[in-house]
Amino acid sequence: MKPRVAFFDFASCEGCQLSVANLEESLVDVLKLIDIVAFREVMKEHSDQYDIAIVEGSITRPMDEERLKKIRANANILIALGACAHLGGVQRMANQWTPEENKKEVYGIANPADIADSNRFFEKPRQKALDEVVKVDYTIPGCPINKEEFAKVLIALLTGRKPPIPDYPVCVECKKKENVCMFTIGKFCMGPLARAGCGAPCPTAGNECEACRGYVDHPHEKAQTDVLEKYGLTVDDIMRRKTMFTYRYVEKPKDGA
């Protein structure tokens, strides 16, 4: 019997699910291999009977945690899809400040009533990755995910192998593409820490890598910080780069969290 696969989303832009929907012609092949029983991006009906849950988005509120735990209980395999689910996403940057500070920043302080905690959507939002709430079996990193990699992970699962997510830095793929290194043209790059698998699209297009796929298992962070300093970044700038997608790695619990 074909494995039943269900997609779910939490706080996210749904870009990763869209990448999956955009597998286009190959999606036809993928569909032959699995039964998709829930996928808001491409279908209306859905079922709670599934083997593999593919979950996008970060966990923000207590009600999200409950829902995620239910999904986990239903699924044999749970896959975190994309940077939000893997790391907490760009929205995790907000964890640097207290919920009150964030509300003030977003809504101003003109109307104090708005920042009262009466509205339940403002219940102290804190961004979490899925694995901070439930056990995650596999992660497909990236913002957005790389659709070829998505297909590879699916193939690996269907053929009983470990998903082939590399544990070497983006520089490796970048070098194989023979790119001009960002550092040699006065830009900065998180490629030496970032986990490869994306094929280094950002430096290939002349943009700095922001480590949207998180770090390799044993990143040489200190050496990277030295390099960024040597190339002229201030401590604040370095911090900003390290918090874009990867605040998870430096986060310290805040009051009000």
Added chain:
Amino acid sequence: MKILMKEDFKAFVNALIGDPSLDTVGVKAKGQKFVFDSLDSADELRLDYDVTILPPKKYFLPQYETIVEFDMSQPFSAKRPEYPRKRVIIGVHPYDIAAIRQMDSYFLDTDITEAYLRRRKNTLIIGSDVITVSPTAFFGDMKTGEVKSGYDLFITDLGDRVSFEVGTEEGERLLRHAANLKDSTPVDLQKRKAKRNSANGKAMRGLMAKPNVWHDLLEKNFESIVWKNQSDKCLACGTCTLVCPTCFCYDINDEINLTLKSGERVRTWDGCLLRQFTVISTGEVFREDIVDRYRHRFHRKGRYLPDRLGFVACVGCGRCSSQCVPDIADPVKMMNMLFESSEHVIAEDGDRDAHSVSIDAKNFDLEGTISLHMPKPATIIRAEKVTEKEMFFEIEMDDHKPLGHQPGQFVEVSLFGSGEAPISVSSPPGGNTFELVVRKAGDLTNKLHLMKAGDKVGIRGPFGKGFDAEALKKKNLLFIAGGLGIVPMRSLFNHVLNNRPDYGEVTVLYGCKEPCEMLFKDEVAAWGQRKDITHLLTVDKCPDGECWEGDIGVVGKLIPKVKFDPKHTIVILVGPPVFYKFVIRDLKKLEVPDENIIVSLERRMKCGVGKCGHCQMSGVYVCKDGPVFNYKEIKDNKEAFK
């Protein structure tokens, strides 16, 4: 020497581009840098380039290369892909030609790599003198700014004209595309000489330690603090190895297509600075500390390859130094730093340099080469689960020929879609079938556990250096096996039992974690029936409910319990990495001479034939020089028992 005026030269290049039998590649600009790439027009060609981001090795050992195409819907279907049409590369600098010749020596030594040879024979090299010198280049110091061979044609940009030197007949034939070829004048020759001298002079960066002292310098300063000081700044990004024209290490992975029916085995660049380079499925990492990886790269270039192939594996292109972001990969700086801080007198090693021993790739015949990575079909005759984690297989090659192995050798077992793994042959030599015992550890081994009699597997090998059963004749033998170590040991042990009169006293000590993990239980029981061998068994622990009559404790504890003459017994040890440290210590307490200890070691492996680099233990390739070693030969190998 011949001359083409610039306009005629352009016409020549355009004629090459227009030749449908050729893929014409040359140096082009990419942003502020340069790359080798397909040429669309002679106007793109930049003979004034300083250095390319990647060396031309990408045309002989591509970043990604399909080495086997397979069809999983068939019992066994593998074919090698088509190779591209003939290629001509315009503008290869002398140092890169020297590097290609090093690659020739590496890939065309005892095992000829067919894919490499095919590409090599299929590629014409138009060398070119260096006009602009990159600030990090030091080919002047390395004496690789000039080459006498290794090209089909060699050109020099002399401003309004280009000079041509013919290297091979095939190169000469390319000149049919050239119109208005003239003989050179003495002035042209003089001009060329001046250009060369100037480039070589500029490419001197004050290397204090000449290439012929690198070997001794590295050897004597293995423990220098310089390694740690520098490697603390290392990002472990792999760049210095990937961009290096004399780094050849590669990885191999299977990729399955979306239909789940077919796929490809893909070879791709790897590098020793990356942590995953030495990781094995148990999670063990043989070079965990970055300092070990950082140091290995320099030692490989200045010591290990020189020992193996006779040349210094650096041609002074300066790519590593210009592309290492923290700027710690530069051989000039490293060697000078070592040289200045060295407390030892450093010996010279003749006139050894980066020029390879003379080997001419074009003279190699493709007939008779083997595709190193193409497995042969074989059939599982018997498959039995023997413990919770291990399965026993009896296998026959589909050509019905014996495997032809020596005890202690291994094969690469291959399942399309799941990869390959080195597995020791467990049966003694001879016979039309051979036996393996496989522990569930990862992708390939998990799949093997689902297989049954009649299923097909791929086999490459036998590989490596096994036990020398001849040399052991008449000797007293003490076998000590820890855990899965019994599997390779059995190939020798059963051979000895089959030829028992040829050997002296035979004792075997076998230990594993728990009674349920004991392998070959029937054979072990039969040992007890024989009067001509002594055996003792032990387990680390015996959980409640299991019965056990042997000892409890690590296998080393059995050593004092058997009588053997430490001075006149050959001890054969096979076990997991931790096992060696303790057992060897116990044996040394009894004053067993080093040369009487024989070990079989494990490292991450991919190719099994001394090419991919994964199994390197300092300068030793475990897959080829081992896995069986005499302890005396490797006890001083810094990475052997780390």
